[in-house]
Amino acid sequence: MTKNNSTSIERKVTASDVAQRAGVSKWTVSRAFTEGASISPNALARVLKAADELGYRPNLLARSLSKKRTNMVGLVVDELDNPNIFLVLDEMTRQLQRRGYMSMLLNITAEHSYGSALSLADQFQVDGLIFLGTVLTDELVRLAQEIRHIPLIVMYRNSDNPDIQVVSTDGHRAGREIANLFVEQGFRRIGYMLGPSSESTQLKRLDGFRDGLGEHGLSVCTLLPAGHYRRDCGFAALNHYLDSTPEQDRIEALFCENDILAIGALDALRKRSETVQLAIVGFDDIELAASPSYELTTYRQPLETLVTEVIRRLTGQNAGDMRRFLVPGKLILRSSHLRRE
């Protein structure tokens, strides 16, 4: 972009300014910046030259006013303390930007901000709402639907609401794979640590885990509720269990609903004075899982595939009419699932 030394402190350059300089009408300028519009090569060149000299960039808000689309999407987030969300945000914002979309972060961590956050998104005319690992309460869904018809997509979770598209890892299948892993290791007394219950039901991991164990005549013998997806909650949950369960009654293996809980659980094992035999598997494969402090066996979700699919749906290219898009992830074997020596 050529340096504009005369009027850089002035107001924004508009299409009319460019038009005047290029000797065309402002409508022609508009066409120059519209893909596939009817414009002569000559006019196009003159407009682009003038635009470059003036440092012109179209005002997307004005454009959005007449077009129906704003190219802004709301990313609804409620667990900014779960490290997994980082990976997702990174990939998602990057792919969105590459396609000219702007990501608006909607933080609904504070309970009372449900309504105000969605209302704000509505007023800013977002093209769609993407729920990233968000607890989809009925209240939240109801509020989202009050916004004029835009795609509502939940990623990393499931939902039975017919108005919400689901793009997620196949939690049921993942649960079964992990059940098989434990069975192969010869464990028989097996537990499951779950997060916020409303959320757990949307993940289907527990269902698959139960079914998988069932196929071998086993069942989940202990459920450890952790309350939130936070390391300290996982820590406390397992600690409490160990405190209140005599050694001979304890589970031998534990599947934690996600990595941050599993890491809390591993911390609990480390912290105790006695040595506890307990195999642990997590979910997500966050960076820390690879740490030599944890060596966590876990299940990696196909992030890039999921994000791509979310954006396809967002831009209305949803092939077929499948409301749900479920893909398998990949088991990442480290050492935490092994019987300890």
Added chain:
Amino acid sequence: MTKNNSTSIERKVTASDVAQRAGVSKWTVSRAFTEGASISPNALARVLKAADELGYRPNLLARSLSKKRTNMVGLVVDELDNPNIFLVLDEMTRQLQRRGYMSMLLNITAEHSYGSALSLADQFQVDGLIFLGTVLTDELVRLAQEIRHIPLIVMYRNSDNPDIQVVSTDGHRAGREIANLFVEQGFRRIGYMLGPSSESTQLKRLDGFRDGLGEHGLSVCTLLPAGHYRRDCGFAALNHYLDSTPEQDRIEALFCENDILAIGALDALRKRSETVQLAIVGFDDIELAASPSYELTTYRQPLETLVTEVIRRLTGQNAGDMRRFLVPGKLILRSSHLRRE
């Protein structure tokens, strides 16, 4: 909001619709939604009633077109893998939302996306750019300045560019405090692990650390460059140092530029077969620092204060003309800074 059962699939409700229903002109509707506008209590009530019945919400994009402000701010982020950014994003988006601002996430992780990301922000007419723990390269600053005059604020870093406001923890002071801590513990051979060098110079932690040691006749005897703020980089950096340094020559204490590096360093200690005597201190106080696996002594930045100040400046209430706002943080003592038994 009253259920609107007749036209919920229709286009958006506009001010004119509300006006018609309330029996006033659309300008009166506009006034009803403008703080401090001149409108009779009677008209206000009628408009609000009609608006509620129709589910009307003003179109903020249209409003932005005539007003000068958009109430959208760009959050520029480039290290979505440093856990500390979570805390910041959470606090920042929450405070912004509370004031009716929308946060646009600008991910500039991929080098080539510098320009396109900022250009996008420009076209969306953001009211300001906040650099959250971002490497402020000259190139980035130049691009940002090409946008028409809006506040540019860097948080968590320093900058000498006169056009950029700085809101940050006093890194120099923090470095001195940590130097004193090590000196009190009786350490004499002391090292420092730094991240990307361009960034390190903006933090001033090393300068303060050096000065602090200098006051006791000591100096930083080893610099460990980690390349990036990532756990595996911290891990590799310390590992490499230990591999290449005979035991008697090694440092006794190490200040890592942030927690995630420190955690990598602690992982390196854990992973080694021999026991290494090395006290470690980090910076940020991320959640994981409290883990019993790490017990990391660290330095907590006054997040809420910083965010509040950023928003004050963003909204143009910058009292006085101080370009820099530097506040002290707080040393959090755990056990990693102690001489190991």
Added chain:
DNA sequence: CGAACATTTGCAACCGGGTGCAATCATTGG
């Protein structure tokens, strides 16, 4: 060379609100 068709380009109107001013209405007071 001129009719028939294809490309370009300009124009009025519009997207959904906001601004400044003038017209209208309601009070107040002489």
Added chain:
DNA sequence: CCAATGATTGCACCCGGTTGCAAATGTTCG
């Protein structure tokens, strides 16, 4: 009771683009 004063309200026009249509220009071919 009527003029002066202040509070409300309506209106034309603007913000910076886009759309649909018609006029203008260019091209093809009998």
